Amino acid sequence: MTRHASDVMTRAPATVEPRTSVAAVARMTREEDIGAVPVTDGERLRGLVGDRDLVVRAMAGGGDPNRTTVANACGADLVAVRPDDEVVRAVEVMREHAVRRVPVVDDSRCAVGIVSIGYLVIERDPESALGDISAARPDT
Template identity: 65%
Template sequence: MAQHVRDIMTSNPVTVEPRTPVTAVARKMRDEDIGIVLVTEGDELRGLVSDRDLVIRTLAEGGDPEQRTVASVCSGDLFTVTPDDDLDRAVQLMREHSVRRVPVVDHGHAVGIVSLGDLAIERDPGSALGDISAAEPNQ
C-alpha cells in the first residue's frame, strides 16, 4: 500500500500562464482530458483552475471568454503537499478545505496533482468512487 503522495500523484501537471485566455484553458482541458490546470508564473505556482471554475466564474458571469484571462478565474487560495508527505496529509487537507485535488509542490515548483480519485483507487479500490475513478473516461 502506498504511503507517500509521490506514489499516487499524477506527475507533470498541465500548466498555463496567468494571462492565458480562459477559452485556451478550456480547450487544453478538453484535449488533455483533464479537469484541472495549474496556473504558474515562471516556475512559481500562482493558482489552479478547474472546469467548474471556468463555468462558475466565466460562463455564469457573462462577458467575452476570449477576453478573460485565467488569472481572473483561478483559485488563488492554495493548499499544497510535497511528494514526500504522507497520504494522510493529503486527505487531511482535502477534508479541511473541502477540495478534491491538491497540487504537489517540490521546492516551490509544481510537480504533480493528487486527487480524491487517486486516493480512492489506492485506499479503497472496491468502493464506488474507487471503481469510477479507475474506469476509462467517457467521451
C-alpha cells in the same frame, strides 16, 4: 508501508500562465482528460484552475471565454503539499479546504504533480462506486 504524495500524484502536470484564456484551458482539460491545471508564473505555482472554476467563476458570469483569463478563474485559497508528505496529509488538506485536487510542489514552489480525490479513491478503495467512476474512461 507509508505512502507519500509522490506515490499517488499525477506527475509533471501541464501548466498555463495567468494570462491564458479560459477557452484555451477548457480545451486543454478536454483534450488531455484532466480536471485541473496549475497556473504558474515562470516555474512557480500561482494557482490551480479546475473544471468547476472554469464554469462557475468564468463562464457563468457571462464573460467572453476567449478574453477572460485563468487569473480571474483561480480560487483564492491556494494550498499545496510536498512530494514527501504522507498521503494522509494530502487527504487532511483536501478535507480542511474542501478541494478535490491539491498541487504537489517542490522546495521552489514549482508544481511537480497533482493529487486528486479520484486517484486517492482508486488507491484506497478501487472496488467502490467512486473508484469505478474515477477509473472509467471519460464521456467526451
